[in-house]
Amino acid sequence: MDNLLVHTPLGYFKYFYRWMGKKLLFNIFLAVLLGLMDGLGLALFIPLLNFVNGNPTTANAEESMGKLSIIVDVFSWVGVPLTLVSVLSLMVTIFTIKGLLNYTLSMEQIDLRQRYMVKLRLNQIKDLQKLSYQGFLKLDAGQIQNSLTAEVGKNLQAMIQFLGTTKSVIILISYIVLAFLANWSFALFIIVGGYLSNFLYSKILKSVKSASIDISKRGNLFSSYIIQSIHNFKYLKATSYFSKYSVMLKSVINEVERLNRRIGKSQALTSSSREPIIILIVAIVILVQTQYFEASLGSVLLSLLLFYRALNGLVIVQTSWQSFMQNVGALQSVSDLRTLMVKNYEKQESLPLTGYNSTIQIKDLNFAYGNKLVLQNINITINKNETIAFVGESGSGKSTLANLLITLLHPKSGDILIDGTSLFAYDLNSFRSKIGYIAQEPIIFTDSIYNNVTFWAEKTEENLKRFWDVISKVALSAYMSGLEKKEDTLLGDNGMLISGGQKQRISIARELFKDIEILIMDEATSALDSETENFIQDSINALHGKYTMVIIAHRLSTIKNADKIYLLEEGKVSNEGNFNALISSSATFNRMVSLQNMH
Numbered sequence: 001m002d003n004l005l006v007h008t009p010l011g012y013f014k015y016f017y018r019w020m021g022k023k024l025l026f027n028i029f030l031a032v033l034l035g036l037m038d039g040l041g042l043a044l045f046i047p048l049l050n051f052v053n054g055n056p057t058t059a060n061a062e063e064s065m066g067k068l069s070i071i072v073d074v075f076s077w078v079g080v081p082l083t084l085v086s087v088l089s090l091m092v093t094i095f096t097i098k099g100l101l102n103y104t105l106s107m108e109q110i111d112l113r114q115r116y117m118v119k120l121r122l123n124q125i126k127d128l129q130k131l132s133y134q135g136f137l138k139l140d141a142g143q144i145q146n147s148l149t150a151e152v153g154k155n156l157q158a159m160i161q162f163l164g165t166t167k168s169v170i171i172l173i174s175y176i177v178l179a180f181l182a183n184w185s186f187a188l189f190i191i192v193g194g195y196l197s198n199f200l201y202s203k204i205l206k207s208v209k210s211a212s213i214d215i216s217k218r219g220n221l222f223s224s225y226i227i228q229s230i231h232n233f234k235y236l237k238a239t240s241y242f243s244k245y246s247v248m249l250k251s252v253i254n255e256v257e258r259l260n261r262r263i264g265k266s267q268a269l270t271s272s273s274r275e276p277i278i279i280l281i282v283a284i285v286i287l288v289q290t291q292y293f294e295a296s297l298g299s300v301l302l303s304l305l306l307f308y309r310a311l312n313g314l315v316i317v318q319t320s321w322q323s324f325m326q327n328v329g330a331l332q333s334v335s336d337l338r339t340l341m342v343k344n345y346e347k348q349e350s351l352p353l354t355g356y357n358s359t360i361q362i363k364d365l366n367f368a369y370g371n372k373l374v375l376q377n378i379n380i381t382i383n384k385n386e387t388i389a390f391v392g393e394s395g396s397g398k399s400t401l402a403n404l405l406i407t408l409l410h411p412k413s414g415d416i417l418i419d420g421t422s423l424f425a426y427d428l429n430s431f432r433s434k435i436g437y438i439a440q441e442p443i444i445f446t447d448s449i450y451n452n453v454t455f456w457a458e459k460t461e462e463n464l465k466r467f468w469d470v471i472s473k474v475a476l477s478a479y480m481s482g483l484e485k486k487e488d489t490l491l492g493d494n495g496m497l498i499s500g501g502q503k504q505r506i507s508i509a510r511e512l513f514k515d516i517e518i519l520i521m522d523e524a525t526s527a528l529d530s531e532t533e534n535f536i537q538d539s540i541n542a543l544h545g546k547y548t549m550v551i552i553a554h555r556l557s558t559i560k561n562a563d564k565i566y567l568l569e570e571g572k573v574s575n576e577g578n579f580n581a582l583i584s585s586s587a588t589f590n591r592m593v594s595l596q597n598m599h
Contacts (some may be wrong), residue, residue, distance in 0.1 A: 003356060005335040015331065016162060019116050027112065030105040030313075035174025037098035041091055043092040049175035111161050116159050117152070120334070124148055126506070127341040133408035135344020142224020148339040150219055154330030161324040165317055172313035176584060177521045189452070204266045208325040211259045216329035218259070222252045263326055352430040356418045358384055360405070361547070365414035367397075367404060367567045374400050378414070384517075387549040389559035392568035401568070402522050405550060436511025436519040437548075443494030449480070450487035453509045470512040475538060476507040518548045522556075556596055567590075 005015050017024050080086050124147075131139075225248055309385055365378040375397045382388055390398040403409045405416065407428045416423045423431060450459065452466060457463045466488060473475055479502065483489045495503045511519060521540070537558055543549065544561060553559045560579050567575040567582065567589050575586040582589040 004339070007332075012162060012324075012328075012331075013166075015335070016116075019119055020112055023112055023115070024106070027105065027108050027163065028166060030108060031170040032099055032174070034101045034105060034167070035096060035171035037094055037101060039170060039174050039178040040099060052515055053279060060407070073220055089219055090299040100150045105167065109160075112163065113156060117156055119583055120155060123338070124152070124334075124387055127338060129344075130345045131341050132344055132346035133403075134410075135341070135346070136575075138344060139340060140220065140224055141227050142222070143220040143333070143337060145227060146216075146220045146223035147333050150223075151216060151330040151333045154327045155334055158324055158327035158331055161320050161327065165320040165324055167318060168313055168317045172317055175313060204269065204322070208263050208266050208322055211262050212326050212329035213328070213332055215256055215259050216333040218252050218256045220333065222249065222256070222529040225252065247343065262590055268320070286330050296568050321531065346428065348427055348429065349425055351426050353418070353423075353434070354427040354430070356435065358419055359375040359417075360518075361420075362401075362405070363415050365404065365416070367409065367411050369398060373412075373571065375528075378573060380401060380566060380573065382548060382550065383563075385545055385548055386563045387551065387561070389543055389553050389562040389565045391553050391556065391559065391565055391589070396568040397571045402520055402550065402552050406437065406520060407431060433514075434517040436508075436514060436516040438504070438511060438519070438521040440523040442495065442499075442500070442507040444491055444503050444506065446491070446493050448485075448488045448490055451485075451505065452491060452506055453487075453513050455510065455514070456566060457513075470509045473512055473542060474509045476505050476541075478507065512543075516547065518550070519543065520550045520552075522552045523554050556593055 005011065013024075052587060123349060128144075128148075229249070262340075360382040362378050362380040364380075365375060366373065367375040378401065380388075400409065405413060407416070410424070418426075418431070449457075453467055453470065454463055460481055464487075468477075469479055480486060491497055491506075495506070498506075508519075540549070540551070540558060541561060551559055551562060554598055556579075559565055562579065564576060564578060565582055566573050567586055569588065575582060575589065577585060583593060584590075
């Protein structure tokens with residue numbers, strides 16, 4: 001799908017057509033029929049006026065209706081006399097059809113709005129899911145949040161206004177065509193006047209569109225600042241920096257208010273001046289027609305009626321188009337984000353990975369952030385159900401190596417092989433489904449213990465049994481037995497109602513419930529106190545030999561029982577071996593152990 005939004009009426013039509021397809025064309029077709037019925041219904045007022053004046057003849061109708069007198073001719077073609085009853089009957093029929101068309105069109109537009117919103121939101125979720133981790137790091141969190149929340153609502157308003165404008169334009173065109181058929185010279189004068197009035201508002205529309213795009217950009221920035229203020233609330237509060245930080249928030253709010261005021265001023269100007277301008281145009285054209293072209297008022301009456309409706313339609317078009325312009329920035333914001341996401345889709349192969357039998361091998365791997373080489377010539381073999389550890393100073397490349405192993409990052413050169421085949425030859429998500437990942441900061445969702453561990457799995461007897469099995473494996477059974485609501489106990493926002501150790505054990509339980517083969521723990525105990533660390537250590541020891549475990553360790557006590565430890569220094573593996581062997585062979589590792597008083 002071409003994601004580029006072109007800021008022209010045709011460009012907006014193509015944008016919405018991508019989302020709505022032939023349903024949009026059907027809406028336009030209904031609008032054409034609606035405009036035709038409305039114009040024909042209005043034309044029948046002329047024979048009615050002739051009846052009122054006592055001249056209900058076909059000749060009089062032809063004089064005042066121009067080529068639209070074909071409507072009256074239909075009566076003679078079908079053998080129905082031209083009477084007050086027959087004209088009124090036709091009017092009722094036409095306006096009844098118009099009412100049915102209007103209802104059908106309204107229901108179709110309601111359906112389109114729902115389809116558009118659902119399709120837009122599902123597409124955004126799909127784009128986010130397909131986004132690569134490296135691509136995600138390039139995006140602004142504020143832009144993502146603003147586009148997926150506030151801007152989506154504005155997109156719906158823009159679509160509603162676009163459909164309304166389209167309907168009004170088609171009805172307007174219908175009036176103009178019928179008016180030309182009735183009296184082409186009068187119609188021509190009105191069109192020129194309408195064009196001149198529209199020209200007066202073109203600069204205002206450009207100003208509104210520019211302000212709308214600027215508001216969306218400020219919205220992205222405001223969302224970014226809000227996300228950061230929530231994430232860093234503790235620090236901002238503790239240091240009293242919040243008052244200074246709020247200055248930036250206030251400046252963005254004031255700027256948005258200024259832009260909204262500019263749009264409001266434009267709205268007030270256009271809404272208050274349009275009707276006087278329309279009446280002025282109509283008055284001038286009537287004077288020119290009657291005084292200089294000696295046309296009778298009766299001969300321009302139908303055209304006047306049609307064009308007064310047309311000019312009112314022009315007001316509706318201009319008003320709805322201006323309202324559309326207010327939200328065009330949201331279209332641009334969502335379109336820009338989609339373009340960036342699609343550009344940063346993760347490349348996926350189709351071959352699924354169902355599991356592995358013997359080894360994961362990191363072979364001749366190099367990785368760089370930009371031009372900075374972070375990992376150099378890494379060669380590591382991990383046997384199935386073996387526990388290995390990466391240790392080293394901060395910045396040595398431990399977490400980067402873990403991210404490469406999870407395939408969140410891709411090597412600059414070299415490869416990662418699973419049973420001798422490159423991981424990147426498989427569907428990466430099928431590999432990740434076999435991975436459990438425990439980070440330094442536990443991931444806890446604002447929900448119950450059961451939903452946090454099972455990731456909202458259905459509460460069947462089998463799932464409950466698995467839930468209690470993994471709870472036992474992470475030594476949470478005693479804690480759970482004391483809870484009134486047991487597995488349905490709510491954990492609060494980000495697990496605020498439980499301790500750090502309990503959060504971490506729930507995080508481990510979630511990964512075990514997932515039925516994993518590989519468990520990666522990225523400094524999972526570095527933020528815990530010694531007693532809680534011992535609980536986590538017991539959990540790790542209990543899992544030894546049952547899973548392939550990769551432990552990135554700051555506290556070396558967690559890796560004493562690892563089968564093999566790799567020491568990283570300046571992006572290279574400088575030594576390897578078990579705990580005792582490394583103490584003997586590596587002065588660096590020996591010093592690290594001594595600093596943590598582990599001898």
